[in-house]
Every structure is written in structure tokens, then in C-alpha cells.
Amino acid sequence: GEDVEQSLFLSVREGDSSVINCTYTDSSSTYLYWYKQEPGAGLQLLTYIFSNMDMKQDQRLTVLLNKKDKHLSLRIADTQTGDSAIYFCAEIYTGGFKTIFGAGTRLFVKA
Amino acid sequence: NAGVTQTPKFQVLKTGQSMTLQCAQDMNHEYMSWYRQDPGMGLRLIHYSVGAGITDQGEVPNGYNVSRSTTEDFPLRLLSAAPSQTSVYFCASSQGPADTQYFGPGTRLTVL
Numbered sequence: 473g474e475d476v477e478q479s480l481f482l483s484v485r486e487g488d489s490s491v492i493n494c495t496y497t498d499s500s501s502t503y504l505y506w507y508k509q510e511p512g513a514g515l516q517l518l519t520y521i522f523s524n525m526d527m528k529q530d531q532r533l534t535v536l537l538n539k540k541d542k543h544l545s546l547r548i549a550d551t552q553t554g555d556s557a558i559y560f561c562a563e564i565y566t567g568g569f570k571t572i573f574g575a576g577t578r579l580f581v582k583a
Numbered sequence: 584n585a586g587v588t589q590t591p592k593f594q595v596l597k598t599g600q601s602m603t604l605q606c607a608q609d610m611n612h613e614y615m616s617w618y619r620q621d622p623g624m625g626l627r628l629i630h631y632s633v634g635a636g637i638t639d640q641g642e643v644p645n646g647y648n649v650s651r652s653t654t655e656d657f658p659l660r661l662l663s664a665a666p667s668q669t670s671v672y673f674c675a676s677s678q679g680p681a682d683t684q685y686f687g688p689g690t691r692l693t694v695l
Contacts, residue, residue: 514686575625
């Protein structure tokens with residue numbers, strides 16, 4: 473079946489880079505997403521990548537996709553305290569109308 | 584343009600009570616869905632709708648009902664609340680099944 477896995481916690485120092493990793497199972501996924509959830513709020517789309525791309529850069533964010541290993545990563549350069557949040561990896565499951573979410577990685581940024 | 588709105592933000596119920604969580608979107612999106620978020624489990628799909636009058640079950644539909652009489656509204660009904668339904672509920676909408684989902688702010692429900 474379809475599944476998306478992420479580590480649950482990551483702690484970094486302010487100014488360092490953060491790398492959040494995700495693995496997925498549906499090799500025919502067309503879109504892979506990163507959502508950000510701040511405390512007490514809903515999910516906001518952070519960035520996404522098409523399955524025919526290997527990398528996408530958007531200001532401080534870099535998404536890397538390794539289709540062979542079904543591995544997706546999100547790198548945040550110069551991490552700030554405002555980046556502290558839960559980050560969800562998600563894939564569109566092509567077997568039906570379904571977005572499969574990982575359990576979320578809680579990023580702690582230490583000043 | 585308010586996006587996706589949900590009411591109420593917080594709710595406490597007793598076991599066996601019923602209630603409806605409201606969700607509305609003003610983006611003319613065809614696709615709407617309800618998720619529940621539990622610690623360490625990410626988001627799980629409860630029910631979804633591909634357009635007015637059409638709904639289907641997601642991953643965890645038991646104990647919940649939905650209807651979609653208009654494009655804008657997609658209420659979620661709990662007929663007889665159980666403590667296992669204590670969770671944070673998110674409504675989301677998108678233009679199509681493979682499009683970006685826009686989430687509401689969530690409803691935090693506690694069932695005693």
C-alpha cells in the first residue's frame with residue numbers, strides 16, 4: 473500500500489541548514505509536496521516538485537527528489553527561529569483521489 | 584477571498600452527543616476533504632468530495648457522515664461522539680485531485 477515516512481524530530485542551531493527527509497512508496501506519484509504547520513494553525517503549502525524533476529530551489533528552500541530510491545528531502549538554508557514548525561511530506565497517490573501525508577517532522581531551531 | 588474557513592475552532596462534547604463541524608471555501612474548488620490529525624500519525628483522510636452531490640469514504644470514515652449540497656460547503660457530522668474521535672480536524676479544498684490543497688485553520692475537538 474501507499475505510505476510516506478518521515479523522522480519525527482529535528483533540532484538545529486539558528487543559522488545552520490536543516491535537512492528534512494521523507495521516503496514514499498508510490499513510484500507513480502505525480503506531485504510531491506512539503507507543507508508547513510505552525511502551532512495552532514492549519515497546513516500551508518511550502519513548496520512542491522513534479523516527479524519529472526530532480527531538484528527545485530525557491531529562495532532558502534531546496535527540494536531534492538531521488539526517484540530511484542523514492543526519497544524526497546527539504547533543505548532550509550540559514551534556518552531561523554521562525555522556521556520552527558512541523559513539516560509534512562505528502563504525495564498524490566495516483567491510485568485515486570488521495571493525498572498521502574507523512575506523520576510530520578517537528579523542527580526545533582535553537583537560538 | 585477568505586480561502587477555507589472552519590467553525591468552531593474548539594469544541595468539547597460528551598460521549599454520545601452529536602455535532603456538525605462546518606467547512607466552507609470561496610475559491611470555487613470542486614474537491615474538498617476532511618482529515619483528522621493525531622500525534623505521531625500525520626493526517627488521515629476521513630471523507631472527500633469531488634463535487635456537489637458526490638462524496639466518498641477515505642481512510643478512516645467510521646463514525647462520520649458528510650454531505651455536499653453546494654460547491655462551497657462540506658460539513659462533517661459526528662452522530663454519536665466517542666473519546667476516540669478526540670482530535671484536530673482539518674478541512675481542505677483543491678481545484679482538482681492532483682492540485683495543491685488549501686487547508687482551513689482546524690477544529691480542536693475533545694470528547695469526554
